Amino acid sequence: MSTKRRTPRGGKTVRRVHQAGRGRCLAILRQLSAYIDDELPATICGELRRHLGGCPNCEEFIASLRHTVTLCRHRPTPSLSASDRADLRQAILRRAAHQKGR
Numbered sequence: 001m002s003t004k005r006r007t008p009r010g011g012k013t014v015r016r017v018h019q020a021g022r023g024r025c026l027a028i029l030r031q032l033s034a035y036i037d038d039e040l041p042a043t044i045c046g047e048l049r050r051h052l053g054g055c056p057n058c059e060e061f062i063a064s065l066r067h068t069v070t071l072c073r074h075r076p077t078p079s080l081s082a083s084d085r086a087d088l089r090q091a092i093l094r095r096a097a098h099q100k101g102r
Ligand SMILES: [Zn+2]
Pocket: 018, 024, 025, 028, 051, 055, 057, 058
């Protein structure tokens, strides 16, 4: 017999990552912009907060999103050079790839 199988002893050792599932995450992300603008009803707001509390990815995302929104408001007409844009895109893609791997 050559079937080697590792069976976890006792309880599960699964990390607590994204228990809510991807679909839930997407739904949350769709509401984030309204959340940032304080346009959400209190009930949904609380729901979002609860998800964010247990989901590092979304928490990080909303932090950077909020930062971006603030920047945009303070500078209505950002003038980016072509190389700036390329750099930004690279940075964003790198970060996205990094988050996916988690
Ligand atoms: Zn999430």
